[in-house]
Amino acid sequence: MNKEIDGLKKWQQKIHEVIFGYHTFAGKLFDLVLLVGILASVAIVMLESVREIDANFSQEFHFLEWVFTILFTLEYIARLLSSPRPLKYALSFMGIVDLLSLIPTYLGIFIDGAHALLVIRSIRLIRVFRILKLTHFMGGAQQLADALWASRHKVIVFLGSVLCIVVIIGTLMFMIEGRSHGFSSIPKSIYWAIVTITTVGYGDIAPETVVGQTIASALMIVGYAILAVPTGIVTHELIHADKKNNLGSCPRCGQKNLPKESNYCFNCGEKLKEL
Amino acid sequence: MNKEIDGLKKWQQKIHEVIFGYHTFAGKLFDLVLLVGILASVAIVMLESVREIDANFSQEFHFLEWVFTILFTLEYIARLLSSPRPLKYALSFMGIVDLLSLIPTYLGIFIDGAHALLVIRSIRLIRVFRILKLTHFMGGAQQLADALWASRHKVIVFLGSVLCIVVIIGTLMFMIEGRSHGFSSIPKSIYWAIVTITTVGYGDIAPETVVGQTIASALMIVGYAILAVPTGIVTHELIHADKKNNLGSCPRCGQKNLPKESNYCFNCGEKLKEL
Amino acid sequence: MNKEIDGLKKWQQKIHEVIFGYHTFAGKLFDLVLLVGILASVAIVMLESVREIDANFSQEFHFLEWVFTILFTLEYIARLLSSPRPLKYALSFMGIVDLLSLIPTYLGIFIDGAHALLVIRSIRLIRVFRILKLTHFMGGAQQLADALWASRHKVIVFLGSVLCIVVIIGTLMFMIEGRSHGFSSIPKSIYWAIVTITTVGYGDIAPETVVGQTIASALMIVGYAILAVPTGIVTHELIHADKKNNLGSCPRCGQKNLPKESNYCFNCGEKLKEL
Amino acid sequence: MNKEIDGLKKWQQKIHEVIFGYHTFAGKLFDLVLLVGILASVAIVMLESVREIDANFSQEFHFLEWVFTILFTLEYIARLLSSPRPLKYALSFMGIVDLLSLIPTYLGIFIDGAHALLVIRSIRLIRVFRILKLTHFMGGAQQLADALWASRHKVIVFLGSVLCIVVIIGTLMFMIEGRSHGFSSIPKSIYWAIVTITTVGYGDIAPETVVGQTIASALMIVGYAILAVPTGIVTHELIHADKKNNLGSCPRCGQKNLPKESNYCFNCGEKLKEL
Secondary structure, eight states, X not given: OHHHHHHHHHHHHHHHHHHHOOSSHHHHHHHHHHHHHHHHHHHHHHHHTSHHHHHHHHHHXXXXXXXXXXXXXXXXXXXXXXXXXXHHHHHSHHHHHHHHTTHHHHHHHHXXXXXXXXXXXXXXXXXXXXXXXXXXXXXXXXXXXXXXXXTHHHHHHHHHHHHHHHHHHHHHHHHHHOGGGTOOSHHHHHHHHHHHHTTOOOOSSOOOSHHHHHHHHHHHHHHHHHTHHHHXXXXXXXXXXXXXXXXXXXXXXXOOXXXXXXXXXXXXXXXXXXO | XXXXXXXXXXXXXXXXXXXXXXXXXXXXXXXXXXXHHHHHHHHHHHHHTSHHHHHHHHHHHHHHHHHXXXXXXXXXXXXXXXXXXXXHHHHSHHHHHHHHTTHHHHHHHHOSOGGGGHHHHHGGGGGHHHXXXXXXXXXXXXXXXXXXXXXXXXXXXXXXXXXXXXXXXXXXXHHHHOGGGTOOSHHHHHHHHHHHHTTOOOOSSOOOSHHHHHHHHHHHHHHHHHTHHXXXXXXXXXXXXHHHTSSOOOTTTOOOOOOTTOSBOTTTOOBOSOO | OHHHHHHHHHHHHHHHHHHHOOSSHHHHXXXXXXXXXXXXXXXXXXXXXXXXXXXXXXHHHHHHHHHHHHHHHHHHHHHHHHSSSHHHHHHSHHHHHHHHXXXXXXXXXXXXXXXXXXXXXXXXXXXXXXHHHTTTHHXXXXXXXXXXXXXXXXXXXXXXXXXXXXXXXXXXHHHHHOGGGTOOSHHHHHHHHHHHHTTOOOOSSOOOSHHHHHHHHHHHHHHHHHTHHHHHHHHHHHHHHHHHTSOOOOTTTOOOOOOTTOSBOTTTOOBOSOO | OHHHHHHHHHHHHHHHHHHHOOSSHHHHHHHHHHHHXXXXXXXXXXXXXSHHHHHHHHHHHHHHHHHHHHHHHHHHHHHHHHSSSHHHHHHSHHHHHHHHTTHHHHHHHHOSOGGGGHHHHHGGGGGHHHHHHTTTHHHHHHHHHHHHHHTHHHHHHHHHHHHHHHHHHHHHHHHHHOGGGTOOSHXXXXXXXXXXXXXXXXXXXXXXXXXXXXXXXXXHHHHHHHTHHHHHHHXXXXXXXXXXXXXXXXXXXXXXXXXXXXSBOTTTOOBOSOO
């Protein structure tokens, strides 16, 4: 009996190594197969939406969709079983994404309008990040995330100001240009203001009066100058983060900004680590 | 009599704490209610402008507008009364914004074309900043404002150059493309040049001759390179500000911007740290 | 005789002070009047081009244009006479701009098509910079110019790469989309590629085939990533320039990056300047 | 016999100096002639594609194309002969570009549809870089390339996130806007999302429903904020690279990236400067 449990444990550990790990050959192969599977299943979602292609291959797409769903279902069950804390995995962000990407196909049996579930199927793409996560790309992502998180206060103030400008200018343009020039309501005018301040500029709505064009010009130049602010913030944080990653100061001479990998203080030569 | 004044003072202080403060539970609750009120009243201004919605809820919107105006009026009076210096508050930026956001509804009784006052009603949104102001977002806003203020000379030189380029290129394009291609006057050509150099690019006016498209291409690439300048300025100031904010001023001579690794004040030679 | 020359010299000096200087009250007033004059004369050039306005005020504009031209001519003569080296002034950049901005009106007497000289008249705007030049904006401008000059090699390499990408992608799109989709020649395709890579995006020409849209998407993302490069360069140079403006190292302890205004070394307290 | 070989070797060396070198007068002249030749031959490719010009000068263009091709062929042979390792040159990037830029004209004799080879002819432009390569622009290019290479992990994470956002939003918009508003398939919706997030904004496809415009607004603001990230990365790397290039490596242990103010190597404690 004890042996059986031991055997099970060993099996569980082995599966865990293959599915969650990435050091063994089997783990790497599994990741690669999964990556191809995810990309292929998202590609199918896309191709299905192209009318000319779907007309000819509708059956094949349907079949492949089921193949992928069943494979992903098996993978999900394996993850649950091999995980030391199945519930924790199931409730983690990635666990939910894994589950969500299975549901649409099964629901399609009962409900006819599976069309609305297309988006959920495209969410599968997020799963690609798990595979990247395991590699050395993680460092870069972490640094970026840290920089963005450290600058969140400034970014919120910045976005708040942009929203304020956009609402006031939007209301102004609604009054000046009016319904006949495409500014049919304040929300639509605000949409126009966002399209303009972000320098997207579709041109589906464009000011036609002299006053309107003058205000639009001012808004563009403001947007232009404002574009500098988030860039400045992120750059600043990235540089700042870099400095924080230093080791701190030397206990003997007080020299600051010692590189992380220091064994000796570069100013007074004090030994900092046991070698 | 003295007691009465004391009682009044106490009351005034209590109201002041609730309205202007944000440390007590009542103060926080007040801020939250105000925030919801402001957002709701701005939302109503927006929804009123959508023809289909206004057709059905015109009455309700009118009623709600009055409710919010009366509430904001009461708040304004409370602020005036509880403020230790009512006049100073009334003439402050926020005091004027508070007053301005009330007027349009009252004016609407006398004047028919309250349409023109829509913008003023949307100005209410600025009041949201007061609430943010009280929190820890203030630090981020202050840093941004400092960076922008410190770089004002460079930004003005930069905007001046952009305006110069835009006027000269605008005149050139008016001559080359002419009225038949949409460049109907020099101001309109300048509008086009601004739309182009800021990379908005509506496409409502676009060059059609070969020479015009060549000049436009040059303008775009210049705009592209120029985009780098304000970003560089702001980033530089943010990093610079960071360095300046380090040690504070010298206790003897008051010299500011001491480098953080200072042992002595670089102005008067005062010893700052025990060595 | 000698006295006469002395008197003339004094007059010349006085005029020089008023026209070129900006420390005396007269000098400041002159600058202000000149600024208003330049802006007004450029405004007239613009308004003349608006058909509806020109129809009613053509005569007035013509009269004002002559008034400004005569005033600027007198100013030009005064500058020539009061300058210690008239020829040097006449051949300087600003001297040529001053002269150029006069010519079009005089030429208009002899030649009928003064239309083509509009641009030259708008060049007057550059003269505004002289007035700014005299003030403390100069520092900011110098810093910007230095940063741009220091990064010229990188900017040229960058622009060269962009041009290369644009030519190759332009040729590719001409082949793929062809004349029927608006890509009527390689130069026009290159124009489209520039409009796209700079994120202007007029939409007057847009890819319609699947392959074309895929290449366009790639081009946009490349353009997006590439936008980072000039910004990085300029920011880097601005920060670098800042460091160079430091004082150098302490002669006693060798501490680097001493602030420009240091009297004492902030590390060892060594006296750096005679007070 | 030996003398003959020696003479040949000398000749080979001389040709090598002219073609590959840039120190002698002949070498500089050769580079200049080549530069003009390359630019002229690319200009011909462009002009040929303009129907009106090609109609009149078709014969001349054909003739010039052959002249350039023969000249470039001779240059290619000279490079092969004078190169100390002909095969290494032939298989290098520049060698392949040199060969590729010759083939289309020769192929045009046998195959009729040389149209498809236009792009390959425009690739000649890359050869210009060889000439720039030899000059002091190289330093700038190297610094840029290093900065981009050092930030590759972050850039890949960044592009991955952008692609993820673009696919999910594209699918969402396909569902919301649907085929009747131009979002005819998911790939096309993704194309629209890329056009929007990169702030290009052609306007050939634009959301028309309220929900669609709201999502589009959110996407634009995200794109706006995201634009800051690659800029921050590149700027950070440029500044970082600058710092790394300061003192060089330790003479004892070879440790790189020593801070410029080091007195001792922070890795092995070796004394670097006399104190």
